[in-house]
Amino acid sequence: MNFIGYQCSKCGVQYGAADVTYTCPEDGSNLDVRLDYAAIRASASVDSISSQREPSIWRYLPLLPVGDPGNQGTQLWAVGWTPLIRSGRLAEGLKLKAMWFKDDGRNPTASFKDRASAVVVARAVEIGAKTIITASTGNAGAALAGMAAAAGVPAVILAPSTAPEAKVAQLLIYGAQVILVDGNYDQAFDLSLEAAQEFDWYCRNTGYNPFTTEGKKTAAFEICEQLSPSGADRWEAPEAVFVSVGDGNIITGLHKGFKDLSELGWIDHIPRLYGIQSIGSAAVTNAFEAGAEEIQPVQSHTMADSISVDLPRDGLRALRAVRETEGAMIAVEDGAILEAIRTLGREAIFAEPAAAAAYAGLEAAVERGLVASDERIVVVITGSGLKDVPAAMRAAGEATVIEPTLKALRDVVS
Numbered sequence: 001m002n003f004i005g006y007q008c009s010k011c012g013v014q015y016g017a018a019d020v021t022y023t024c025p026e027d028g029s030n031l032d033v034r035l036d037y038a039a040i041r042a043s044a045s046v047d048s049i050s051s052q053r054e055p056s057i058w059r060y061l062p063l064l065p066v067g068d069p070g071n072q073g074t075q076l077w078a079v080g081w082t083p084l085i086r087s088g089r090l091a092e093g094l095k096l097k098a099m100w101f102k103d104d105g106r107n108p109t110a111s112f113k114d115r116a117s118a119v120v121v122a123r124a125v126e127i128g129a130k131t132i133i134t135a136s137t138g139n140a141g142a143a144l145a146g147m148a149a150a151a152g153v154p155a156v157i158l159a160p161s162t163a164p165e166a167k168v169a170q171l172l173i174y175g176a177q178v179i180l181v182d183g184n185y186d187q188a189f190d191l192s193l194e195a196a197q198e199f200d201w202y203c204r205n206t207g208y209n210p211f212t213t214e215g216k217k218t219a220a221f222e223i224c225e226q227l228s229p230s231g232a233d234r235w236e237a238p239e240a241v242f243v244s245v246g247d248g249n250i251i252t253g254l255h256k257g258f259k260d261l262s263e264l265g266w267i268d269h270i271p272r273l274y275g276i277q278s279i280g281s282a283a284v285t286n287a288f289e290a291g292a293e294e295i296q297p298v299q300s301h302t303m304a305d306s307i308s309v310d311l312p313r314d315g316l317r318a319l320r321a322v323r324e325t326e327g328a329m330i331a332v333e334d335g336a337i338l339e340a341i342r343t344l345g346r347e348a349i350f351a352e353p354a355a356a357a358a359y360a361g362l363e364a365a366v367e368r369g370l371v372a373s374d375e376r377i378v379v380v381i382t383g384s385g386l387k388d389v390p391a392a393m394r395a396a397g398e399a400t401v402i403e404p405t406l407k408a409l410r411d412v413v414s
């Protein structure tokens with residue numbers, strides 16, 4: 001394994017792999033996982049990875065801070081390697097020559113969060129954790145419940161009682177102990193930290209457990225590998241990547257993934273990263289626009305529940321991801337998110353609101369002249385539209401109902 005320890009994302013202090021579990025003991029900030037790049041270079045290459053057949057995140061095992069997770073053939077091995085879908089008419093409509101959707105709704109529990117949960121579960125098994133807990137707006141919990149079920153580890157999920165029904169159904173069906181909190185995500189988050197300590201459970205929380213970004217970075221690996229011709233000795237990075245931001249952990253993970261590849265010399269540039277929030281939950285965007293280093297909490301309200309966060313738990317690293325790559329944070333109206341759900345459907349992409357927000361952000365970026373027409377652009381679709389059917393129906397409008405006669409049909413189709 002090429003995992004050598006951690007480095008605090010704020011104070012820069014380094015810790016050994018066995019010294020800490022979650023955050024920096026000095027200042028409570030998020031820890032970056034440190035890898036031994038020389039050892040990775042010695043044991044793996046673009047060619048050794050691309051020539052394997054493993055169609056999951058585990059094809060990147062030499063770049064992950066966990067060992068083989070076992071449980072071969074279970075849903076743990078169905079995470080990732082989601083398709084990169086070429087956009088046709090939507091790209092044309094935006095006057096872009098090369099645009100793709102990374103369709104992460106196609107993961108086992110239908111969201112990007114499976115990447116993080118799979119790696120956290122692998123870590124939990126390695127350290128002998130008996131139970132894993134997480135706070136979640138829904139998807140992280142569903143992903144943990146699913147991956148924990150695949151590995152046979154008990155999971156406890158705390159989610160706001162307002163979480164969309166489909167996500168709660170997943171939690172229950174995957175057999176997790178589900179506790180809905182009469183409060184918001186931020187309150188569930190704080191409670192889960194206390195519970196983890198009280199009951200000695202391993203905590204998956206986003207923007208707290210350092211292994212979530214290590215799972216999420218695999219999407220960056222896949223984007224580059226999938227954009228490259230087979231047999232290439234280097235991978236191709238796109239010019240820009242658009243992804244929605246709640247806690248800021250996905251964009252941080254993508255940034256880590258591109259940095260890993262750049263450090264290894266496997267790509268020649270890091271894409272500009274664009275983080276998209278709802279105007280109703282825009283704490284990171286506010287800090288970006290103010291040029292601030294600190295993030296002020298907001299009182300979030302947006303229909304995009306997966307990115308409805310008062311205090312982003314990984315906001316500083318998210319800010320750094322967009323600043324260091326010369327991307328931007330962009331906030332969009334909920335109305336534009338609903339519209340984006342409908343637009344994406346025209347290319348057979350069915351996105352939940354938080355996922356569609358990334359596309360609404362691309363539309364805004366095109367309007368502001370932030371992307372050039374010949375750039376390669378990837379929009380990450382972070383969750384399936386089936387996660388939130390009422391939102392989809394709001395976007396779609398009502399279907400026409402008729403008498404079962406040809407005359408009635410003729411009347412509506414003409």
Ligand SMILES: *Cc1c(COP(=O)(O)O)cnc(C)c1O
Pocket residue numbers: 111112113139140206244245246247248249250251306307352354355382383
């Ligand atoms: C969790 C989630 C996000 C946001 O990820 P963060 O790490 O919280 O920024 C976006 N879209 C979907 C569908 C999600 O589940």
Ligand SMILES: [Zn+2]
Pocket residue numbers: 008009010011012013024025026027028029
């Ligand atoms: Zn620190």
